[in-house]
Amino acid sequence: MSAQLDSYDLKLLMAVQQDARTPQNELGEAVSLSTAAVNRRLKRLGEEGVIERYTAVVSPDAVGYGLTIIAMVEVESEQIDQLDATRRSFTACPQVQQCYYVAGEWDFVLLFVVQHMEQYNGLTRQLFFGNANVKRFKTLVAMSRDKVGLALPLELGAG
Amino acid sequence: MSAQLDSYDLKLLMAVQQDARTPQNELGEAVSLSTAAVNRRLKRLGEEGVIERYTAVVSPDAVGYGLTIIAMVEVESEQIDQLDATRRSFTACPQVQQCYYVAGEWDFVLLFVVQHMEQYNGLTRQLFFGNANVKRFKTLVAMSRDKVGLALPLELGAG
DNA sequence: TCTGAAAATGGACCTTT
């Protein structure tokens, strides 16, 4: 899909995963490249889709979304139409932060971020009880978020 | 924890969650504030910890980490020392992208990002079979990542 | 809110391999 990534690219990716606001001249020092070279590579990585986007990570607690809930869902029918409709209803929900379609004992794993239990309860009605294709689901309430992120383990030589 | 957030703050947070590289003058236009006001607010939000950090989201497929795996873990003992040791061993693993300590049928939910099954198999040996405090675990393999992110549902008036 | 200095980005152009 994308061009070959050399060790410069990997180092840059590691760095911007950690802090996307590191200035390009600092990045250059860190990886032994000129600012311009860093700029070009970052631009290329963005265009190729290696870097999907830049985002600010907001503290859930600071904005009142202190409750993380993980739900596992089994569907009635895996027929493509029904499955896609169900999938869409999940992903369209703003409180669904992550949605994975999985193989194993369950069909979907959903990660909710909500303000309080009552809100989750409501979503449960809407997304699960309100969907005839949802056969059963199980809820796990997060007591602590020990590690949260989207960073990939880009170790050199491990690629 | 943090000061009160007004609707300007919320709008700004929404915007930088979506694209952290939107220039402050554009943000200003979008929310009807001057560039300087946007600058001050963003600075404050960062200092208060409302914005935890800025990060580049890297495409897992582009760097060979195409396999997402979700594991649920039950521990033997919830005694604090053992629990913390187990928790640390999970969070220290670079391939563990997310780790939640949960209430319900399981104790931990882990989200792995790996290159291939064999790698997960190895981690399984290290983190699960190699830890006497892990009683049992279950693996779910992601067939598709339908929605992935850390964005919070910051709707106006919903706070 | 406005103004201006400092910093950062990103393009032009030339050189090396």
Next chain:
DNA sequence: AAAGGTCCATTTTCAGA
């Protein structure tokens, strides 16, 4: 061609009035 480096214009950030 592909990629690096230097230099320079433009854009962006950020502090003071």
